[in-house]
Amino acid sequence: MKSNKILNILIALIAVVGGILFIRIFMEDAEMLQTDGDLQNKVISPIIYFSTFLFYAAVGIAIVLSLWSMIRNPENLKKTLLGLAVLGVVLVLAYFFADSEAVLDTQGKVIPGGEAGTATNKWVGTGIWYSIALGLVASAFFVLDLVKGLIKS
Known part of the structure; x- marks a missing residue:
């Protein structure tokens, strides 16, 4: 109190x-x-x-x-470390899927700072792939939960 x-x-x-x-x-x-x-x-x-x-x-x-x-x-520490390890694996996979190609504008010219091979391009691509992977996992669990709810009804 x-x-x-x-x-x-x-x-x-x-x-x-x-x-x-x-x-x-x-x-x-x-x-x-x-x-x-x-x-x-x-x-x-x-x-x-x-x-x-x-x-x-x-x-x-x-x-x-x-x-x-x-x-x-x-017990929570073990679960948290396992979750962080899985997120780390997904991040590594996203990094390997990401490319570091040049970023072009609508006229096909390279945008300043968007040259091929830059670390920024690679990490932006990694972030995009990481978001896609986590979104797919979240969507799968959403559908699974929806199906379980329909079966129980």
Whole structure:
């Protein structure tokens, strides 16, 4: 119960700070805010830094709590490592399927930075194949679950 109160106070504090920073933006003249770099830096930068800090804190807390949960339950650790290994194998397969050919525009000319053999082209292709593979697996499980639901009915 005590930790719930502390969490509520922390959430309220974050909301108040965010609200104050947000209100500061609306207190300034809109035209001046668009043209004056010093004013932008004075008013907008604090809310960006605050939001970035909250984002990194949320990611860090999520990672730490996930790791803590896995350490406390070794069975989950085995399942997680197996899942990561399978994702790694899919990534390696996607990398081998990806090509690193030149990227052409509609006129058939090579786009700047899209020359043949670049690492960027290879990793973009890998990302596309990886997404396709994971999408196919997800679709297969969706259809399987749908068929199981129809059979039970």
